[in-house]
Amino acid sequence: MQDFIAMFVRWAHVVAGISWIGSSFYFMWLDATLKRRANMPDSVKGENWTVHGGGFYHTQKYLVAPEAMPNDLHWFKWESYATWLTGAVLLAVVYWWGAELYLLDPAKADLSAWQGIALSAGGLVGGWFVYDLLCRSPLARQPMVLFAVLFALITLTAYAYGLVFSGRAAFLQTGAMMATAMTGNVFLIIIPNQKIVVADLIAGRTPDPKYGQIAKLRSTHNNYLTLPVIFLMLSNHYPVVFGHPQGWALVALVLIMGAVVRHWFNTYETGAKGAQIAWQWPSAAALAAAIIAFAMIPVSSVAPVQTASASIDGTVEVNERLDALAFEIVEARCAACHHDTPTFAGIPVAPGGVALHTPELMRRYADQIYAQSVATQAMPLGNVTGMTDDERAVLAAWLKR
Ligand code: HEC
Numbered sequence: 550m551q552d553f554i555a556m557f558v559r560w561a562h563v564v565a566g567i568s569w570i571g572s573s574f575y576f577m578w579l580d581a582t583l584k585r586r587a588n589m590p591d592s593v594k595g596e597n598w599t600v601h602g603g604g605f606y607h608t609q610k611y612l613v614a615p616e617a618m619p620n621d622l623h624w625f626k627w628e629s630y631a632t633w634l635t636g637a638v639l640l641a642v643v644y645w646w647g648a649e650l651y652l653l654d655p656a657k658a659d660l661s662a663w664q665g666i667a668l669s670a671g672g673l674v675g676g677w678f679v680y681d682l683l684c685r686s687p688l689a690r691q692p693m694v695l696f697a698v699l700f701a702l703i704t705l706t707a708y709a710y711g712l713v714f715s716g717r718a719a720f721l722q723t724g725a726m727m728a729t730a731m732t733g734n735v736f737l738i739i740i741p742n743q744k745i746v747v748a749d750l751i752a753g754r755t756p757d758p759k760y761g762q763i764a765k766l767r768s769t770h771n772n773y774l775t776l777p778v779i780f781l782m783l784s785n786h787y788p789v790v791f792g793h794p795q796g797w798a799l800v801a802l803v804l805i806m807g808a809v810v811r812h813w814f815n816t817y818e819t820g821a822k823g824a825q826i827a828w829q830w831p832s833a834a835a836l837a838a839a840i841i842a843f844a845m846i847p848v849s850s851v852a853p854v855q856t857a858s859a860s861i862d863g864t865v866e867v868n869e870r871l872d873a874l875a876f877e878i879v880e881a882r883c884a885a886c887h888h889d890t891p892t893f894a895g896i897p898v899a900p901g902g903v904a905l906h907t908p909e910l911m912r913r914y915a916d917q918i919y920a921q922s923v924a925t926q927a928m929p930l931g932n933v934t935g936m937t938d939d940e941r942a943v944l945a946a947w948l949k950r
Pocket of ligand 1: 902903934
């Protein structure tokens with residue numbers, strides 16, 4: 550049942566996220582491409598012509614407001630709210646309902662499911678308050694300093710959750726906290742401020758320009774957080790990324806890489822040329838290379854592996870013993886879930902279609918076994934079956950042959 554709910558909620562979440570990010574990219578682009586023409590009224594900042602789906606669109610942006618407020622003004626807010634709401638449900642279904650498997654890592658911290666859930670939910674709420682306070686503090690007058698502080702805090706968040714949660718949960722929690730701040734910006738700051746401005750205009754008052762400045766700061770944050778958040782959301786499918794013992798360092802690199810790529814689009818769309826748009830892609834590529842290189846550095850947990858494989862001399866008997874031993878381990882630690890007919894409660898079918906209950910199947914999925922339980926400790930999930938480092942070392946030796 551959990552799987553079906555997760556599937557439908559994930560579907561809704563991805564669709565909502567596409568509409569949110571899509572409309573937000575569209576408006577960023579629209580803003581950047583507006584052109585002023587000579588005979589325009591002062592209240593119009595610029596206009597833009599587009600063609601799409603068989604028709605031509607003519608958009609004008611009013612910086613302050615049109616002379617008469619249209620009664621059918623369209624607001625873009627449900628894209629954001631729906632993304633957050635479906636995301637919160639998905640987090641609850643996968644990581645809270647399945648806390649023992651997905652959220653917790655007994656090797657890191659001895660938490661009960663409820664403690665883990667409290668830390669996760671508390672982080673979403675607490676993260677927003679810390680962020681909001683910073684944006685209201687005098688720091689807001691120095692956006693670059695504020696950026697640096699936020700960067701440090703996000704990295705610290707990834708580090709702190711990495712100490713108590715499974716790798717994938719630490720990545721996801723960090724992304725979910727950033728995304729919560731983004732929707733919080735829309736729900737609690739940008740839209741309410743816009744409503745004040747609209748009400749002022751309708752009443753014939755001149756709106757305080759501070760509302761526009763506040764909204765600008767928050768929407769700039771949202772803009773630069775978008776790509777890193779999506780990376781963190783997707784990372785939980787890749788143990789090569791979330792399984793790294795210093796995952797927080799990867800998060801820091803991803804933050805910079807995502808922001809640099811976003812910066813290219815923001816600059817390019819204004820029509821900038823030359824050096825202004827030349828440095829971002831090479832820097833992003835260098836950062837991507839750094840991320841891959843860092844993720845591939847042999848991790849400390851591999852140390853026992855080398856000792857074990859050094860003592861294997863490759864004779865036939867040893868190889869046979871090793872086969873038998875590796876099979877025994879996988880049968881004991883993995884096959885309760887990874888089986889044609891899993892016996893583990895709540896696992897109706899072999900996860901990812903990967904069944905491991907025969908030596909042939911083990912050989913077929915050898916690379917995946919390596920990725921999930923030797924190179925990283927992503928499997929067994931939450932180490933519920935209590936796999937030891939020595940057993941991982943034996944698997945490593947078996948895989949090495
Ligand atoms: C408690 C049940 C459980 C145990 C025990 C377990 N796994 Fe998994 N495994 C899962 C689940 C659930 C997934 C899907 C995770 C996801 O959604 O990303 C998975 C995913 C995987 C995948 C990726 C499948 C894909 O989608 O390509 C591999 C490979 C894997 N496990 C190997 C192992 C190995 C090797 C062991 C033993 C060392 C093991 N697992 C133990 C539940 C388990």
